[in-house]
Amino acid sequence: MLDARVPEGPLPEKWTRCQFEMKLVNPANRRKFTVIVVGTGLAGSSASASLAELGYNVKTFCLNDTPRRAHSIAAQGGINAAKNYRNDGDSVYRLFYDTIKGGDYRSREANVYRLAEISVKIIDHCVAQGVPFAREYGGLLDNRSFGGAQVSRTFYARGQTGQQLLLGAYGALMKEVKAGRVTLFPRREMMDLIVAGGRAVGIIARNLVTGALETHMADAVVLASGGYGNVFFLSTNGRSCNVSAAWRCYQRGAFFANPCFTQIHPTCIPVHGDLQSKLTLMSESLRNDGRIWVSCKPGDTRRPNDIPEEERYYYLEERYPSFGNLVPRDVASRNAKMVCDAGLGVRGGNAVYLDFRDAIAREGVAVIRERYGNLFDMYERITGSDPYKEPMTIFPAIHYTMGGLWVDYHLMSTIPGLFVLGEANFSDHGANRLGASALMQGLADGYFIIPYTMGHYLASAGPAKVAADAPEAREAADAAENRIRKLMSIRGKRTVNELHRRLGLLLWDKCGMARNEQGLREALEEIPAIREEFWKNVNIPGEPGTFNQVLERAMRVADFMEFAELMVRDALERRESCGGHFREEFQTEDGEALRDDEHFAHVAAWEYNGPDAAPRRHVEPLVFEAVKPSQRSYK
Amino acid sequence: MAVGTISLTLKVWRQAGPDQPGRFETYRAENIPTDVSFLEMLDIVNDGLEREGKEPIAFDHDCREGICGSCGAVVNGRPHGPRRATTLCQLHMREFRDGETLVIEPFRAKAFPVVKDLVVDRSAFDRIIQAGGYVSVRTGQAPDANAIPVPKHRAERAMDAAQCIGCGACVAACPNASASLFTAAKIVQFAMLPQGHPERVRRVVAMVEAMDREGFGSCSKHYECEAACPKEIKVENITLMNREYLRAMVRED
Ligand SMILES: Cc1cc2nc3c(=O)[nH]c(=O)nc-3n(C[C@H](O)[C@H](O)[C@H](O)COP(=O)(O)OP(=O)(O)OC[C@H]3O[C@@H](n4cnc5c(N)ncnc54)[C@H](O)[C@@H]3O)c2cc1C
Ligand code: SF4
Ligand code: FES
Numbered sequence: 001m002l003d004a005r006v007p008e009g010p011l012p013e014k015w016t017r018c019q020f021e022m023k024l025v026n027p028a029n030r031r032k033f034t035v036i037v038v039g040t041g042l043a044g045s046s047a048s049a050s051l052a053e054l055g056y057n058v059k060t061f062c063l064n065d066t067p068r069r070a071h072s073i074a075a076q077g078g079i080n081a082a083k084n085y086r087n088d089g090d091s092v093y094r095l096f097y098d099t100i101k102g103g104d105y106r107s108r109e110a111n112v113y114r115l116a117e118i119s120v121k122i123i124d125h126c127v128a129q130g131v132p133f134a135r136e137y138g139g140l141l142d143n144r145s146f147g148g149a150q151v152s153r154t155f156y157a158r159g160q161t162g163q164q165l166l167l168g169a170y171g172a173l174m175k176e177v178k179a180g181r182v183t184l185f186p187r188r189e190m191m192d193l194i195v196a197g198g199r200a201v202g203i204i205a206r207n208l209v210t211g212a213l214e215t216h217m218a219d220a221v222v223l224a225s226g227g228y229g230n231v232f233f234l235s236t237n238g239r240s241c242n243v244s245a246a247w248r249c250y251q252r253g254a255f256f257a258n259p260c261f262t263q264i265h266p267t268c269i270p271v272h273g274d275l276q277s278k279l280t281l282m283s284e285s286l287r288n289d290g291r292i293w294v295s296c297k298p299g300d301t302r303r304p305n306d307i308p309e310e311e312r313y314y315y316l317e318e319r320y321p322s323f324g325n326l327v328p329r330d331v332a333s334r335n336a337k338m339v340c341d342a343g344l345g346v347r348g349g350n351a352v353y354l355d356f357r358d359a360i361a362r363e364g365v366a367v368i369r370e371r372y373g374n375l376f377d378m379y380e381r382i383t384g385s386d387p388y389k390e391p392m393t394i395f396p397a398i399h400y401t402m403g404g405l406w407v408d409y410h411l412m413s414t415i416p417g418l419f420v421l422g423e424a425n426f427s428d429h430g431a432n433r434l435g436a437s438a439l440m441q442g443l444a445d446g447y448f449i450i451p452y453t454m455g456h457y458l459a460s461a462g463p464a465k466v467a468a469d470a471p472e473a474r475e476a477a478d479a480a481e482n483r484i485r486k487l488m489s490i491r492g493k494r495t496v497n498e499l500h501r502r503l504g505l506l507l508w509d510k511c512g513m514a515r516n517e518q519g520l521r522e523a524l525e526e527i528p529a530i531r532e533e534f535w536k537n538v539n540i541p542g543e544p545g546t547f548n549q550v551l552e553r554a555m556r557v558a559d560f561m562e563f564a565e566l567m568v569r570d571a572l573e574r575r576e577s578c579g580g581h582f583r584e585e586f587q588t589e590d591g592e593a594l595r596d597d598e599h600f601a602h603v604a605a606w607e608y609n610g611p612d613a614a615p616r617r618h619v620e621p622l623v624f625e626a627v628k629p630s631q632r633s634y635k
Numbered sequence: 636m637a638v639g640t641i642s643l644t645l646k647v648w649r650q651a652g653p654d655q656p657g658r659f660e661t662y663r664a665e666n667i668p669t670d671v672s673f674l675e676m677l678d679i680v681n682d683g684l685e686r687e688g689k690e691p692i693a694f695d696h697d698c699r700e701g702i703c704g705s706c707g708a709v710v711n712g713r714p715h716g717p718r719r720a721t722t723l724c725q726l727h728m729r730e731f732r733d734g735e736t737l738v739i740e741p742f743r744a745k746a747f748p749v750v751k752d753l754v755v756d757r758s759a760f761d762r763i764i765q766a767g768g769y770v771s772v773r774t775g776q777a778p779d780a781n782a783i784p785v786p787k788h789r790a791e792r793a794m795d796a797a798q799c800i801g802c803g804a805c806v807a808a809c810p811n812a813s814a815s816l817f818t819a820a821k822i823v824q825f826a827m828l829p830q831g832h833p834e835r836v837r838r839v840v841a842m843v844e845a846m847d848r849e850g851f852g853s854c855s856k857h858y859e860c861e862a863a864c865p866k867e868i869k870v871e872n873i874t875l876m877n878r879e880y881l882r883a884m885v886r887e888d
Contacts, residue, residue: 050774065695066761068801069703085781121777128777130770130830132794139784157794163702164797171769178765186758209750238697273638273668277675278699378701381718381725384670447774495685497678542690547652547751549693550685 002255002605002620005408006110011626012092015114018409019452023459030055031181033458036203036218038190038245040067040173042166042439043422044224046446049172051222052181054451056458059216060173061185061205063240068170071226071238072442075162076283076375078146078154079126079439081119086143090151092116097627098149099437102328103402103430104579104595105629106258106603108622110409111427115437118444123155125447129168133157144285145326146435154436159283159374165439169446188214189552190245191480193221193252193418196472200418201464204473204480208552211545213480215468219458220417222450223249224442227401227423229262231560231567232512233504235398236268236281242556243563246405246424254413255605255618257406257426259563260571263433263580264513265399266332269382269392270351279397280382282354283375284435287325287332289359289368290392292316294352298343304353304391315339323634330432330580330593331634333396337513338591346393355391396513400438402429402580403570406605406620410453411445414605417457417464421445426603431579484544487554492537496550499534500557503527503564511568516584520572524565531561566606566615573617576600588631597629640666641733645680647692648740653748653756659738669729673716674699674706676728693752701725701865704800707807708753709740714804714863722802722865742807746814746850757803759849760817766845767838768821770830783829793827796820798866808863811852816860818846819876820868826879836883843880 007018025033033056037048040062048060062070082095095116100107127133127141133155134142146154157164176182187208194202194217202217228243229235250256267282293312300307315335317324325332340350360368365388369376376387383393404426411419411427422442429437466473506526510519534557542548577586577593578600586594603620643664650657662684667676674696681691696706701722708723710716716726731737739753747755785793797820805816822839825831831838847853854873861870 046774053773064697064703064705065757066801068761069697069705071698071703073703074698074700083780121775123780124777125772125774127780127783128770128772128830130793130825130828132790132797132824132828134794135785135787135790137787139786139790140781157797160702160798163800164794167797171764172772172774174761174765175769175771177761184761186761238703239699240697272670275668275671275675275679277672277678280700377720378725381701381721382672382727384727384729451774491688493686495682497682539685539688541685541688547693547754548690550691 002406002618003408004108004620005410006108007409011109011113014110015117022452022456025455025459027055031057033057033463034059034218035220035222035454036216037061037222037224038203039070039224039226039422039424040170041070041072041224041226041422042169042442043446044070044222045166045169045173046443047222047224047421047450048182049169049176050447050451051454052176052179054455055181058176058182059185059218060182061188061190063187063189063208065187067173067184067186068167070166071241072166072439073163074238075439076159076281077285078144078156078161078436079122079165080146080153080434080436081123081155081440082116082153083120083123085141086152088151090153094151095119095153099428099434100430100627101632102434103432104593104632105430105597105601105624106578106622107428107430109624109626115428115441115444118448119440121448122440122443126165126168129171131157131164131168145288146285149434156285159372162439165443169443190225190248192248192476194473194476195252195415196466196470199416199461199464201466202473204476206480209547211548213477215473215477217464217466217468217473219464220419220454222419222421223405223424224421224446225424227404228563229398229401231504231564232398232507233501234271234276234279236265236279239278242559244556244559247559247563249405249413249415249418251608252415253608254415254418255406255607256403256566257603257605258403258570259567259606260511260574260581261402261431261579262398263329263400263402264333264396266329266336266396267354267394268397269379270395280378281397281399282379282392282394284329286354286372286375289371290325290354290356291358292325292352292354294339294344294346296344299348301347304355313339313344320634327634328432328434330582333513334582336396351393351395353391354394356387357391360388400433402426402431402433406603410456411449412453412457417461419450419454421450431581483555484551487538487551487558488540488544490535490538490540492539494533494537494539496538496540496554496557499530499538500560503530503561506530507564511571514582514584515571517572520568523568524572527561527565527568534558534561569615570604570606574600574604595629601629638668638670640668641728641731642666643731644736646736646738647752649692649752650749652751657749667728669727671728672699672724673726673728674724693754695754696724699724702800704802707742707802707804709742709807711738714742714807715865720865720867742803744806744812744851746812747803747806755803757801759851760801760803760814762849763814763818763842763845764821767834767841770825771834785828789827793824796823796827796868796872799868800866802865804863804865805860806851808859809852810857810859811855813854814846814849814851815854815873815876816864816868816870818842819872822876822879823872826875835879836886839876839879839883
């Protein structure tokens with residue numbers, strides 16, 4: 001029943017063929033079509049700008065006070081592209097292969113190949129926009145290698161690649177606002193999707209300044225609302241990142257794919273206490289020069305510089321001689337957990353060392369400062385410790401979510417006219433995303449895929465012609481209003497944060513870096529209890545018809561409380577280990593993830609069945625024509 | 636790491652909406668661990684307020700790692716607080732002493748109306764960018780990324796300027812509430828790059844005009860902006876912007 005609409009033909013020809021076969025909208029007719037874009041991260045901004053350039057009438061929404069603050073801004077390390085500027089053996093095929101393998105063979109070949117193909121155009125476009133990528137003395141672009149790859153294909157702008165790419169896309173968006181083709185709706189939260197006549201035709205949005213609910217109609221809706229990592233409470237995501245927009249679409253009929261595929265990033269600043277509000281990522285590029293180790297003595301309380309060389313355990317270098325400190329994220333994270341569980345962590349706790357001593361001795365302080373200066377400063381600011389003098393301490397943290405709304409090759413969900421881009425969809429990263437590939441995917445989706453597939457959809461489906469007072473629109477607006485009224489009327493004793501934290505800790509414990517059947521079953525019992533407590537006892541001060549940040553948070557947390565259950569259910573049903581999904585029951589003798597290709601070489605796509613029934617699990621089989629799934633080995 | 640705690644008195648600007656009168660309210664922040672951030676300290680105070688059923692202090696924030704530009708307030712007269720090159724979210728409580736009183740107010744400027752408490756409307760910045768803070772290239776037009784070499788030092792200069800996070804501290808710090816540092820940063824980024832050159836003249840004129848139109852003051856070289864800027868954007872950028880502007884004027888005539 002799930003038709004991914006993958007074009008026929010050999011892998012390298014699929015996208016070209018698809019582009020040719022798709023219908024086009026006559027330029028003069030484009031402005032008659034209105035497209036809503038929710039989100040202004042890399043995916044949403046690039047989509048809005050590109051669709052507007054084609055002549056569509058675009059309405060763009062975001063939570064922040066300006067589109068430029070979307071969470072993409074925080075990406076540090078870089079963006080991949082198969083340019084092979086280094087002559088080190090890279091190619092579209094190799095990037096495709098690395099991504100499929102890195103994702104532990106749980107992604108769709110055709111999508112990943114297209115992503116690798118498009119990657120080269122992204123860099124061209126961003127350079128033309130004036131994105132100040134790092135350059136070499138000859139004036140040409142610099143590259144570095146990034147977690148999980150043996151070629152240098154990562155383009156970067158100091159430690160602020162996401163910022164620079166987003167500002168490029170934001171500039172393009174502002175250009176189109178100026179041209180009158182994009183209307184901007186900042187500080188708006190999508191509350192619901194309007195579905196009429198079997199297609200997505202609009203959204204209900206809440207004006208976060210006035211609290212007013214607004215109905216916006218369109219001929220198609222693009223969701224680019226980012227990932228759901230904040231379900232864990234503590235994560236590296238911005239505080240406003242949420243699952244709500246995607247969750248509403250799920251409840252309106254869009255399937256949710258692989259929700260249990262979450263990524264834990266190995267290099268974050270460890271948790272310092274109960275009052276912490278977020279975790280800070282230290283770019284993985286640090287692993288190019290930093291060496292990861294722990295003391296051989298459990299509970300060692302010495303300062304790291306006092307621990308002699310022979311008592312240091314460089315566990316990644318020892319266990320994975322060919323990739324060493326550059327193993328993929330899931331492998332690096334799990335190993336950190338293993339050594340810490342064995343009591344070898346810093347002072348016996350949950351942290352390991354990331355040490356630049358040797359790199360500084362080899363390259364000199366100046367070189368290291370040029371490469372990582374801003375990251376070192378950031379670390380010092382947060383921890384009060386100087387990484388030029390003493391190793392950093394790091395620990396894994398929730399960082400990215402590979403799961404998301406199911407989309408076909410056109411990036412359309414199971415609701416016609418609802419397209420999903422960027423981190424919000426599930427498409428390209430399988431069970432584990434490689435470093436520097438999310439930026440690439442968000443921009444591929446927005447700049448180079450949606451402009452084509454949207455045209456095809458609109459040309460085929462025609463205008464929606466649904467009015468803002470249609471029953472479907474009114475029903476969605478009423479649903480949003482009722483939810484707000486219900487939340488405001490609770491006036492209980494618990495704060496939103498407190499309940500969110502409880503949910504997050506439970507998930508980190510039972511559905512985090514390692515999962516097992518018993519823990520997942522326990523979580524399935526406990527989540528409804530927390531949710532019930534939330535709906536009985538949460539307290540939201542203030543009024544709904546005002547700027548009310550507690551209400552905003554409460555609505556997002558309410559959705560996390562429901563979503564969490566789906567995530568755990570998905571983790572329970574996937575009885576294998578793959579990528580970031582590590583089921584303790586399924587591992588090789590030396591503790592690596594053990595896939596079960598016979599039973600689980602598929603995408604799990606969940607269908608909502610109403611509030612009282614269990615969701616239904618659909619399956620999209622993954623067919624591997626070009627690469628043969630093998631046990632990943634980074635030894 | 637040994638962690639101490641401190642207790643503080645906060646005088647915080649509370650204002651229900653743009654047209655409502657505002658006033659300072661006093662709160663106690665008790666036993667704040669010195670390794671939490673300034674915003675986490677506000678979270679703790681807000682948590683207490685929420686538990687009493689009172690409305691918490693509204694403030695903008697998102698990334699909490701100094702890059703999104705959402706956060707910002709004036710602390711004891713200094714935008715983003717006392718530490719150089721640091722946003723409010725990255726400022727940690729170890730910078731303060733036990734028993735201190737902190738006066739916390741929003742970024743004030745005519746062009747930044749207060750939305751609520753510490754939250755201000757900075758959409759004027761978006762409109763300055765709309766006037767020309769981009770290269771007018773359409774998706775699909777670009778030549779190969781390495782077709783046009785850019786000398787490394789110019790790329791670095793562009794990047795220095797491009798680091799602006801659009802927080803508005805420069806405006807809040809300026810006695811004239813000028814947006815010159817913000818605007819100059821964008822103009823200089825593009826002036827350094829060959830990709831920016833075709834629109835160089837038009838850009839500077841349009842952006843400077845937009846800045847005036849939005850009600851920002853003009854620059855009279857107090858240089859408070861540079862001291863407040865969390866990204867260390869240099870005032871030299873303003874000099875360069877002025878030069879670009881003059882050159883544009885000469886050319887236009
Ligand atoms: C600290 C950090 C570092 C990273 N570094 C890298 C890196 O080096 N390389 C890499 O490739 N990837 C990196 N990533 C991952 C990457 O940044 C993200 O996956 C990617 O930027 C997501 O982009 P997006 O456009 O899908 O969503 P986002 O950038 O998250 O944007 C979401 C948008 O949706 C809006 N929105 C959300 N919900 C609603 C709603 N209900 N109503 C209205 N609007 C809504 C938001 O306001 C926002 O505009 C990093 C991630 C983090 C957290
Ligand atoms: S120039 Fe500095 S202070 Fe001004 S908006 Fe940019 S980052 Fe903020
Ligand atoms: S919250 Fe993003 S810069 Fe402070």
